[in-house]
Amino acid sequence: xxxxxxxxxxxxxxxxxxxxxxxxxxxxxxxxxxxxxxxxxxxxxxxxxxxxxxxxxxxxxxxxxxxxxxxxxxxxxxxxxxxxxxxxxxxxxxxxxxxxxxxxxxxxxxxxxxxxxxxxxxxxxxxxxxxxxxxxxxxxxxxxxxxxxxxxxxxxxxxxxxxxxxxxxxxxxxxxxxxxxxxxxxxxxxxxxxxxxxxxxxxxxxxxxxxxxxxxxxxxxxxxxxxxxx
Amino acid sequence: xxxxxxxxxxxxxxxxxxxxxxxxxxxxxxxxxxxxxxxxxxxxxxxxxxxxxxxxxxxxxxxxxxxxxxxxxxxxxxxxxxxxxxxxxxxxxxxxxxxxxxxxxxxxxxxxxxxxxxxxxxxxxxxxxxxxxxxxxxxxxxxxxxxxxxxxxxxxxxxxxxxxxxxxxxxxxxxxxxxxxxxxxxxxxxxxxxxxxxxxxxxxxxxxxxxxxxxxxxxxxxxxxxxxxxxxxxxxxxxxxxxxxxxxxxxxxxxxxxxxxxxxxxxxxxxxxxxxxxxxxxxxxxxxxxxxxxxxxxxxxxxxxxxxxxxxxxxxxxxxxxxxxxxxxxxxxxxxxxxxxxxxx
Amino acid sequence: xxxxxxxxxxxxxxxxxxxxxxxxxxxxxxxxxxxxxxxxxxxxxxxxxxxxxxxxxxxxxxxxxxxxxxxxxxxxxxxxxxxxxxxxxxxxxxxxxxxxxxxxxxxxxxxxxxxxxxxxxxxxxxxxxxxxxxxxxxxxxxxxxxxxxxxxxxxxxxxxxxxxxxxxxxxxxxxxxxxxxxxxxxxxxxxxxxxxxxxxxxxxxxxxxxxxxxxxxxxxxxxxxxxxxxxxxxxxxxxxxxxxxxxxxxxxxxxxxxxxxxxxxxxxxxxxxxxxxxxxxx
Numbered sequence: 014x015x016x017x018x019x020x021x022x023x024x025x026x027x028x029x030x031x032x033x034x035x036x037x038x039x040x041x042x043x044x045x046x047x048x049x050x051x052x053x054x055x056x057x058x059x060x061x062x063x064x065x066x067x068x069x070x071x072x073x074x075x076x077x078x079x080x081x082x083x084x085x086x087x088x089x090x091x092x093x094x095x096x097x098x099x100x101x102x103x104x105x106x107x108x109x110x111x112x113x114x115x116x117x118x119x120x121x122x123x124x125x126x127x128x129x130x131x132x133x134x135x136x137x138x139x140x141x142x143x144x145x146x147x148x149x150x151x152x153x154x155x156x157x158x159x160x161x162x163x164x165x166x167x168x169x170x171x172x173x174x175x176x177x178x179x180x181x182x183x184x185x186x187x188x189x190x191x192x193x194x195x196x197x198x199x200x201x202x203x204x205x206x207x208x209x210x211x212x213x214x215x216x217x218x219x220x221x222x223x224x225x226x227x228x229x230x231x232x233x234x235x236x237x238x239x240x241x242x243x
Numbered sequence: 244x245x246x247x248x249x250x251x252x253x254x255x256x257x258x259x260x261x262x263x264x265x266x267x268x269x270x271x272x273x274x275x276x277x278x279x280x281x282x283x284x285x286x287x288x289x290x291x292x293x294x295x296x297x298x299x300x301x302x303x304x305x306x307x308x309x310x311x312x313x314x315x316x317x318x319x320x321x322x323x324x325x326x327x328x329x330x331x332x333x334x335x336x337x338x339x340x341x342x343x344x345x346x347x348x349x350x351x352x353x354x355x356x357x358x359x360x361x362x363x364x365x366x367x368x369x370x371x372x373x374x375x376x377x378x379x380x381x382x383x384x385x386x387x388x389x390x391x392x393x394x395x396x397x398x399x400x401x402x403x404x405x406x407x408x409x410x411x412x413x414x415x416x417x418x419x420x421x422x423x424x425x426x427x428x429x430x431x432x433x434x435x436x437x438x439x440x441x442x443x444x445x446x447x448x449x450x451x452x453x454x455x456x457x458x459x460x461x462x463x464x465x466x467x468x469x470x471x472x473x474x475x476x477x478x479x480x481x482x483x484x485x486x487x488x489x490x491x492x493x494x495x496x497x498x499x500x501x502x503x504x505x506x507x508x509x510x511x512x513x514x515x516x517x518x519x520x521x522x523x524x525x526x527x528x529x530x531x532x533x534x535x536x537x538x539x540x541x542x543x544x545x546x547x548x549x550x551x552x553x554x555x556x557x558x559x560x561x562x563x564x565x566x567x568x569x570x571x572x573x574x575x576x577x578x579x580x581x582x583x584x585x586x587x588x
Numbered sequence: 589x590x591x592x593x594x595x596x597x598x599x600x601x602x603x604x605x606x607x608x609x610x611x612x613x614x615x616x617x618x619x620x621x622x623x624x625x626x627x628x629x630x631x632x633x634x635x636x637x638x639x640x641x642x643x644x645x646x647x648x649x650x651x652x653x654x655x656x657x658x659x660x661x662x663x664x665x666x667x668x669x670x671x672x673x674x675x676x677x678x679x680x681x682x683x684x685x686x687x688x689x690x691x692x693x694x695x696x697x698x699x700x701x702x703x704x705x706x707x708x709x710x711x712x713x714x715x716x717x718x719x720x721x722x723x724x725x726x727x728x729x730x731x732x733x734x735x736x737x738x739x740x741x742x743x744x745x746x747x748x749x750x751x752x753x754x755x756x757x758x759x760x761x762x763x764x765x766x767x768x769x770x771x772x773x774x775x776x777x778x779x780x781x782x783x784x785x786x787x788x789x790x791x792x793x794x795x796x797x798x799x800x801x802x803x804x805x806x807x808x809x810x811x812x813x814x815x816x817x818x819x820x821x822x823x824x825x826x827x828x829x830x831x832x833x834x835x836x837x838x839x840x841x842x843x844x845x846x847x848x849x850x851x852x853x854x855x856x857x858x859x860x861x862x863x864x865x866x867x868x869x870x
Contacts, residue, residue, distance in 0.1 A: 043499045137496055140504075144497040145681055146648045146674050152517040156478035160564070161306040161510070163278045163296045166480065168566040177476035177566060203516040203531065208474050212567055310600045313646050316687065319601050352853065353599040353838040463867045490842035493600075493835040497647030504647045506600075508841075518843065521833050522651070522673030525806050527868065541845060548848035 017066035017143055020052035022086055024079040024115070025106050026072030029129035030097035031055045040136055047143050065090040067142050073099040073112035073232075080118060087119040092147075094123045094138070101126040102199040103232030114233055123147050126180050128197035128230065134182050151182045154201040155194050159185035167193045168209075171216040173226045178204035196230045204231075244389075245407040246427050249396070253422040254290075254403065258282065260419055261330050265366075268302060270295060270333040279333070288333070290398070293375045294560055298486030299331065299338050300345060303361045306483075307509040310357070310493070314503040329365040330415075335372040337556040339392055340385040341486030342367070347550050348489055366411050369395035371438070374446050377559030379572055381443060382450040385556040399434045450572045451579060452553065456544040462578045463540075469532030471574055474567045477531055479512035481561035481571075482538065487546075487554045488512070513537045539571065599838050602644050602689025603629055607682055608664060613750045617670045617715055618680055619656070622688060623663070635659050636697030637722035638801075638829055638857045642837045643667065644689030645678035652834040652852070654718045654803075655693060658725035665690075668718035668750060694837045695856045698723050698801050698827055707735040707798040709821070711812055713742050713785050716803035717750045719829045719856075723801055724758075731763055738765040738792060742785030745770055767791060784808075786815045794819040801857075803829040809870035813860050823860035828870065830856050 023031055035056060037044065052060040068090035074080050087093055095115050098104040101124040106112025115121060125138055125148070138148035155176035159166075167174040167188055175196030176188060187194050206227060213223045249257060261267050267282035270289040277292040279299060311319040334342075342362075349358040369392040380386040388395065393412030396403040405423065407413050416423055482488040492511045497504035511518065514534050519527035528534050546554035562570050576582050604625040611619040620643075624630035635655055644650045651673070657666035671680045679688065700723070708727060712720045720739075727734050739758075743749035749770070759766045767788045769781040781788065785804065800816050802809070809828060816826050832844035832851035844851035847866035849858070863869040 040499065047499050047501070136499070140497050140499050140501075141648075143499065144501045144647050144678075146497075146678055149494055149674070150517075152515045153511070154476075154478055156476075156480050156566075157483060157510070157512070160296065160478075160480045160483040163273075163276065165274070165276055165296075166564065166566050169564075177478040203477050205473075205476050205531070208476050208567055211474065212476075215568075311598075315646065318604060319689075321598065321601070348840060353840070355840055356598045357600075460867075489840070491835065491840075492843065493650065493841065495644075495647050495649045501647070506644075506646075506650075508600075508835075511843075513842070513845075519833050521831055522676065523670075523831075524672075525831075527806075527832065533868075537845070540847070541842075545845065545848040 016047060016049040018051050018064065019048045020062070020065045020068045020086065020090065021050075021055070022052065022068060022070045022082060023055065024070065024072030024083060024100070025075040025112060026097060026099045028055060028071065030071040030100075030127070033129050033132050033135055037132055037136060044136075044139060048139075063089065067092045067094060069094045069096050070115055071097045071100050073103050073106035074115055074118055075106050075109070075112040083115055083119055092122040092142070093119065094125060094142075095121045096125045096130050096135070098126045098128045098197060098199045098230050098232070100124075102230065104128065104199070104230055107232035108229070117233070126199040127183065131183055150202075151180065152202050153181040154204075155179045155181045155183065155185050155188070155198070157181050158183070159188045159194075162189050164188045164191075167191070168212060173213055173218065173223060175209075175227060177201075178206065178209055178227060178231070196227065198230070200231050245413065247405045247407065247416055248424045248427055248431060249403040249405050249422060250424070251401055251403065254396075255288075257419055257422050258288070258332060259284075261332075261415070264328070266327060266329045268329060268331040268333075279331075290333075290370070291373075292333075293372070294335075294377075294558060294563060296484055296560070296564065298484065298558070298560065299334055299342060300486055300489070302329075302331065302365070303342070303345065303358055304349070304489060304491070304510075307507060308357065310506045310508055312503070312505045324360050325364070327364065329361075330368060331365050332368040333370045334367060334392070335370060335558075336388040337378075337380040337383075337385045337558040338486050339367060339369050339388045340556045341558070343391045344487045344546070344550070344552065344554055344556070345489055366393040366415070367391065368393060368412075371395075371397040371442075373442055374448075375559070376447040377563045378446065378557065379448040379450050379559060380557035381446050382448075382452055383553060383555055383557035386443070387439075397435060397438060399431065399438055402431065404431060404435055448559065448572055450557070450575060451581065452543075455553075455575065455579070456547045458579055459540055459544040463536075465578065467574075467578060468536040469530065471569065472530070472532035472535045474569055475514070475531055475535050476567050477512075477514040477516070477534065478566060479514050480564050480566065482512035482514060483510060484560040484564045486556060486558055486560070487542070490518075513541070539575065543575065599691070600836070602642070602650075602691045605665070605688050605690045607684050607686050607688065609684055610682075613668060613752075614670075614748050616672070617668050617750060620667045620669055620679070620688075621664045622667070622690070623665070624690065625687070630663070633662075633665070633693075635693035637700060637726045638697035638719050638827075639693035639695045640719070640837075640856060641665070641667070641690050641692030641694065642834075643669070643675075643679065644691075645675050645682070646687075646689055648678035649675040650689070650691075650835075651675040651679070652694075652837060654722070654829070654856075656718045656721045658722050658729060660726055660729035668715060668721075670715045691837060694852055696854065698829075698857055700726060703727075703799050703801075704733045705735065705797075707795040708737045709792070709794065709798050709800045709816075710737070710739045711741075711785060711800060711802045711804065711816070712739070713804035713808055713812075714744065714748060715750065716805065716829070717741055718803070720801055720803050721751060728761075728764070735797070736765065736795065737763065738767070740767050740769075740785055740788040740792070742769045742771065742783075742788070745772065765792075784811075786811050789815045789819060792819075794821060796820070799825040799827065801827050801829070806831060806870075809863075813863070813870065817860070823864065826860035827857050828860070828863070830858055830869065832856075
């Protein structure tokens, strides 16, 4: 089996997702020996580019140069993987009204959300891709891992916790430190915004305020569903 | 059944001694919550807890476990099984009933070897409890338990009345006979009777289970399911915290070398959208209402039809832990027509 | 609790099997011929038509796949695997001599003993031919045990039809009545019929003691069973092989629940009567 040719690219973003890969110190050598790295501008100046098996793209599309790069990468890649919530949902750049998720412009084969992405999931995804598989999709919201950690429910305690609306996989990082989930991983498979809004309204929150919080990271998804309630 | 008496002040020494020869699991206080966890010297055992968030199942069917590791051309290696005896202290009657229900699933037909190994190495010591406003075990017939434990402790204030449920339980009592008394006198019997009747008066929540499975069958098409589901976050907290929810998914994780990896399983919930989605793209339960209905149907109808008992043991965890405050007893009661459906949610 | 049950093997652990041959049946469906690596296991492996195995592409996952071969032809096991998801795609990347993991056989299968002495009507659509092919071959190898045998098989187009060559040969078999149809597509070269599989019902007469074995896509069961009931077949004699999401295959993981039944253990073959009693089944 020949090594998959891989490219890693950043559009408008903080580069935090690419940094997660660089931070895989114990595994980085194994990764590099299992792939043919053709482009990773953040890590190396040797970037032969060319045809790719898998391209990882971080960041939202906010400007012409983003779109140009994205389209070029898509043409050259068999698979394109969106990494990080900005690439997957628009994330923080979406709030500016100019950033959109990359799926609005090109076909995305797999999405790995997170702000930043989780190291464990990145390595798992890389292993699957090297093996020739698309990575597994996680069907559960943050609440699964939160409950398994036996955290007290912050939503029940009257906090604006986005856990039930947010894609799991982070090990419920924030609720495990007694901080409500901000929803940084973007929407789960089946977010029920109406139900969450109703619960928070019962706790006395202003509905508009709730919508703003719930929409912080959910980008394109929030305008479709989150604001329907009123 | 053999019964002995353990003076209250002897409980800590009793457990402390057990902890020397076994892995002892106890209800432990952490902040405002109580969780089942391994005993450590000096840890605070919650003797009068109401309910833990996660039920005992986590020690028999862990949230996530590796089934085997593989290397291409070399077959499969199971993880080294945990060894040594465990003593699980402090299960309430509902949780003991729940374990017996899980036994039906995992020990009948094909035997789940992972579950069986953990079950076989664990002695169960039950502990009496008092209900809060979410408990409805008396409605499910699980408020008392007559088997499925090695020892059962009923808290009578000054003493615990200890029922001995197995030879292993008897061995524990005999090993620590200096801490127990074999004399169960009239006064203790009287206190036990008072405890039973006082406790049964304390229940607030009830569920009329007569003909419930039949009523659910007839209410299959009810629009009420979708209505309740409008409030359901499908977060899965009810499934995770349910002592008899046992659904799991199995998945592989390959290593970076592409030739080795592992197969694992982890808890899942029938409330998740992909639960009945097959590879061709057909979803057998496409709506949230259909998924919520599945959960309640399985508890109160399907399992009942399979095993002759409901899968619900009335522990109250699902309604105590639902962020949306869905009261499942009320949902079922309104399906019976005993309260208005608009009163729910 | 200390003494529970006798020790048994770990039911989650697959056995190793080697791919002997691969053959493309349609653009998405490939026939896998496999042989268990352990000669004793290969010898002892017995099954009923309609049962399935969990097949592993290690590192990717496991998928429930019907057995397409017949127990009357031991040695090799055959599976028609359609490339529809991660695991089946990974299986399609394998070559002869590669290994897969196998668990099974699981499920109830078709009640072949009950079908003996009766007329048998087999109805299949698309990849649904896979499990009933096992039944068809089984009947052919025990032909004198059964009365008339009819196969109605429909596919979307000629290239979606499984076992085309085999069916053409079987079509000439004097003891079999095979009616084939295509939904649409270029049928100029097609010597058979066009239309949905249910349209074939008009062309057959059904003897009083007929049992039906059905495997069609999930959405088609309602129409097919209605057609069979209209033909006078009793609901108890309509046997359907159903598809559900499955993880464990052994009645533990809960994923394939249909009412109080598990598709993996109580099924995958259910009668129309079961379907009447278990909402959501078809």
